[in-house]
Amino acid sequence: MKKMHVTVNGIKFDVEVEVYEDDENILAPQQYFIPHHRYNENISNVQANALFSKQTQKLKQTLKQKADSNVLSSPINGVVLEILVNVGNEVEENQVLFVLESMKMKTNISSPRAGKIKAIHIKVGDSVETGQLLMEYE
Known part of the structure; x- marks a missing residue:
């Protein structure tokens, strides 16, 4: 487990994450929906170094399919x-x-x-x- 500090809309959180692969950079230039909350922050300039595995790749594919969908x-x-x-x-x-x-x-x-x-x-x-x-x- 790896301890990290995360800031969302100016609020700081301490989180623990399980690292599958280190040094993978993910850019998130889109708007993401979380039930009952909407974060519309453009975070394309922020690189998140953390755990990202098969689930992350699947999420990326799902988001792209939704954006391309009719x-x-x-x-x-x-x-x-x-x-x-x-x-x-x-x-x-x-x-x-x-x-x-x-x-x-x-x-x-x-x-x-x-x-x-x-x-x-x-x-x-x-x-x-x-x-x-x-x-x-x-």
Whole structure:
């Protein structure tokens, strides 16, 4: 185990990590979603030296596939509070598309890429589950 200090949005954390391979640098220039929290920090200039193994490679592939995908699935379970776009709208990367409520917290669901909306598969008041199809891009 290796002890590290990590700072997220100005808050410092002490963490212990298990090192599989040393000196592997990972750049994270994208926005990542963690249930109920959204970190929109551009950390492309920060190199994280730590443990990264097969799981990290799998995560990188998954994130790339999601960004290249023509569908958007729900990252959390919740209830649809707002739909901020319509079929045929052109959307930009990181534009808020939907607002979901989960455990009395509102969560904005943003577009992972720019594109034109082909279909929306939910309506206000619907309950959605993690992984459920929300919309499609052309």
